[in-house]
Amino acid sequence: MYVLLLASAFNSLTQRVHAELRDHGHRVAVELALPGSSLADAVRGHRPDLVLAPMLRTAIPEEVWAAHTCLVVHPGPVGDRGPSSLDRAVQDGESRWGVTVLQANAEMDAGDVWASVACPVPPVGKSDLYRGEIADAALEAVLLAVERFASGTYTPQPQASGHARPLLRQEDRRIDWGSDTTEDVLRMLRAADSQPGVRDDLLGGEWYLHGGHREEHLRGRPGELLATRAGALCRATADGAVWIPELRARRLPGGPATLKLPATLALADRLPPLPEVPAPAESGPHHRTWSDIGYHEEGQVGFLSFSFPGGAMSTAHCRRLLDAYRTARTRPTTVLVLGGGRDFFSNGIHLGVIEAAADPAVESWANINAMNDLVEAVLTTTDRLVVSALGGNAAAGGAMLALAADEVWCRAGVVLNPHYRLMGLHGSEYWTYTLPRRVGPALADRLTAEALPLSAATAQGLGLVDRTVPCPPGDFPRETERLAARLAALPATASRIAGKKAARERDEARRPLADHRRAELALMHGTFFDPEAPYHALRRAFVRKERPTATPLHLSGSAVRPRGVTGLAAPDAAPGPDCC
Secondary structure (H helix, E strand, O other): OEEEEEEOOOOHHHHHHHHHHHHOOOEEEEEEOOOOOOHHHHHHHHOOOEEEEEEOOOOOOHHHHOOOOEEEEEOOOOOEEOOOHHHHHHHOOOOEEEEEEEEOOOOOOOOOEEEEEEEEOOOOOHHHHHHHHHHHHHHHHHHHHHHHHHHOOOOOEOOOOOEEOOOOOHHHHOOOOOOOOHHHHHHHHHHOOOOOOEEEEEOOEEEEEEOOEEEOOOOOOOOOEEEEEOOEEEEEOOOOEEEEOEEEEOOOOOOOOOOOEEHHHHHHHHOOOOOEOOOOOOOOOOOOOOOOEEEEEEOOEEEEEEOOHHHOEOHHHHHHHHHHHHHHOOOOOOEEEEEOOOOOOEOOEOHHHHHHOOOHHHHHHHHHHHHHHHHHHHHOOOOOEEEEEEOOOEEHHHHHHHHOOOEEEEEOOOEEEOOOHHHOOOOOOOHHHHHHHHHOHHHHHHHHHHOOOEEHHHHHHHOOOOEEEOOOHHHHHHHHHHHHHHHHHOHHHHHHHHHHHHHHHHHHHHOOHHHHHHHHHHHHHHHHOOOOOHHHHHHHHHHOOOOOOOOOHHHHOOOOOOOOOOOOOOOOOOOOOOOO
């Protein structure tokens, strides 16, 4: 069928629906619901077989749902209605939730039900839950609903009753630091992650708090700031303490949107002297403390985990991760696993920190070089196998970081965006070496030019990914440990390691890594230091969440699937003409 996606933004769920519907043989296009645009005119122009709304904050006009079957993905069980469904589920401590695909009608979230899938609610932030368990349930429900619609024989079921709840406002999220327990505070913070954050008074200013993690040891007066760690703040609760990784200043009336930044960077000179309390040297999943970088070993396998808010890696993040990587390389292991967590692997350079810098061009340059240093360290590791384990999505330089490893493993629900074009960048991180090495030069050029999301299954079919792991998000770390132990024990692993140095030397003789880096960075330098380059306006619009004026052509005109980038097509599949 031809399926048109209506969305308020091409967010993670919309991207996954887009990619997986294409995997199932459907033609897919996207129209964004934007101020001043007519969804009715857009739908008439597409003439789709089915309209699907994976993430839509506005109502579908009657002239659209009266003329087309329009299915809406609601992140709540049957009968749940309202704009803050997932926020309330997390804040109320629900252990089970669900996703419902319902038909649009005159009453929001009250239409007939085409499919509904339940899911657990683990103790994680709302955005992590949304990209994990909620996205898995949503895709199961969407594919079932689309199959039922395509059959022409299914009758959707009316909702017997419903419970409409209003928008969750900041007064409902307020933290009372004097009396709220750590568990209460964590529920508030997790329910507001990553938007809208929890508004709070701190050091004489109003801030939005983003993210929250339990601290097991530090204690102080309720509300007191206790310590810093890797840019995060530790703040005392009534019975313990929490780590808060990011802050965002309150927006001034009529002023520009403010930026989410590492907490210590956001506070800058307001921050009083606090001790920097590093995480333990070995801080893996069995250690009850928070750190954005952790390392532990199981037998012959080292696990270097990292989790940065939004998957963004600043210059400081890259340098700290590089230091941890170099330390991990000194350990007597056979296999080194990068990542392995349940959420974002990496989305590349930190556009928010860059935008907040005194000179964004200089910070862009520092950040891309720090990313390159990290990728180079992975590429030149020849004394062990390196595995990138992606429990969550990866994009741009983060996707290229993953490709630097010997093997790439993805959870089955991961979405990859191996391109830079939409930010006006040529890209670096040695992608001109790693991407063609995986898929060949022609397909590498097409993937970066078309700039469409890829499912893990399609990425494996193209050769970008070596293994997909079908498991729930919370099981991915354990599955990674099991698979890595098996890889380390294989007799062939020793011979693979023995051959790595010779293979690297052959590639180096063919074209040195330094040459790839020099050529890539020459183009990046020209963009960063050209104030008229589109990158600067695109970066500003992205981090300040400015809405586009029209749906990008590569989305609205992508109804015809390009051959060679679908399903399980091989890297050498017939290229065919580019469609958009």
